[in-house]
Amino acid sequence: MSENPDVRGCVIPLSLHYNVTDHTWIMVGDDGLVTLGMTDIAQNLAGPLLHCKPKKPGSVRAKGRPIATVESSKWVGPVKTPISGEIVEINDVLTQDAATINRSPYKAGWIVKLRPSDLEEEMKLMVTGQEAVEAYRTKIEADDIQACDHVEGFEA
Amino acid sequence: MSDDFEEKKILVIQTHGIETPRRTYSPIFYAMASAAMEIETMIWFTMDGTNQLKKGEAEKIKLDPTSNVTLRTMLDQALESEVSLRVCHQSMALFNMTQDDLIDGVQILGATSIIDLSLEADHVMYF
Numbered sequence: 001m002s003e004n005p006d007v008r009g010c011v012i013p014l015s016l017h018y019n020v021t022d023h024t025w026i027m028v029g030d031d032g033l034v035t036l037g038m039t040d041i042a043q044n045l046a047g048p049l050l051h052c053k054p055k056k057p058g059s060v061r062a063k064g065r066p067i068a069t070v071e072s073s074k075w076v077g078p079v080k081t082p083i084s085g086e087i088v089e090i091n092d093v094l095t096q097d098a099a100t101i102n103r104s105p106y107k108a109g110w111i112v113k114l115r116p117s118d119l120e121e122e123m124k125l126m127v128t129g130q131e132a133v134e135a136y137r138t139k140i141e142a143d144d145i146q147a148c149d150h151v152e153g154f155e156a
Numbered sequence: 157m158s159d160d161f162e163e164k165k166i167l168v169i170q171t172h173g174i175e176t177p178r179r180t181y182s183p184i185f186y187a188m189a190s191a192a193m194e195i196e197t198m199i200w201f202t203m204d205g206t207n208q209l210k211k212g213e214a215e216k217i218k219l220d221p222t223s224n225v226t227l228r229t230m231l232d233q234a235l236e237s238e239v240s241l242r243v244c245h246q247s248m249a250l251f252n253m254t255q256d257d258l259i260d261g262v263q264i265l266g267a268t269s270i271i272d273l274s275l276e277a278d279h280v281m282y283f
Binding site for chain 2: 053055056059065066069071074075076077078
């Protein structure tokens with residue numbers, strides 16, 4: 001089985017944890033920090049991103065609160081954190097080139113790193129692995145989300 | 157500058173409607189940006205801005221012919237973003253509109269309410 005399966009071309013790496021409703025992913029590092037970003041599905045729905053404005057380091061965010069706003073030519077909205085905690089680092093690359101999220105949503109396009117405050121409990125509300133793939137398959141079909149189109153290249 | 161805008165309020169006043177399509181998208185877009193920044197945001201539709209809220213009208217307005225995004229898409233996205241959409245009761249008469257003519261999710265308020273809302277807002281954007 002591929003480590004990066006897809007549904008309608010939308011890539012869903014098995015190693016990450018997802019909030020399917022808000023289209024976000026997290027990865028927990030060896031240092032205990034949580035890296036957070038938008039999914040491939042999210043960047044496709046938004047379209048080519050023009051700006052990404054993360055909250056400042058030091059901001060404390062409760063689960064469900066925005067950690068950034070992103071905007072394309074056709075949409076603007078929040079990126080909501082699935083994990084409570086303090087923002088300790090933001091991805092400066094996105095200030096100059098928000099479309100990095102389109103090209104590499106799971107690697108170079110990460111948005112913030114958090115020091116989590118309730119990780120164990122809040123991760124129970126997320127999905128990972130094949131369960132995540134099936135959850136996304138259900139959502140993509142229910143919402144009739146169009147196929148992900150990686151016109152600017154893609155790094156999974 | 158702090159980026160914590162909790163408890164701030166912005167009132168967007170839209171006076172342009174379907175006869176000037178290029179003046180319809182941006183106020184909604186700004187309102188969505190404001191809501192995304194956790195600012196309590198409301199659009200007040202008055203004068204010619206009222207007619208875009210009539211059922212079936214916003215669907216006809218599309219700035220980019222290659223896109224599937226219509227003015228109705230923008231209004232729906234604003235509602236999903238928790239932007240409050242409110243319309244001037246008196247202006248509805250200009251277009252012979254009743255409550256039944258309005259798209260779902262829009263609240264009708266009278267002229268005195270706009271004064272209250274303006275005084276309560278931290279900032280008013282007028283278009």
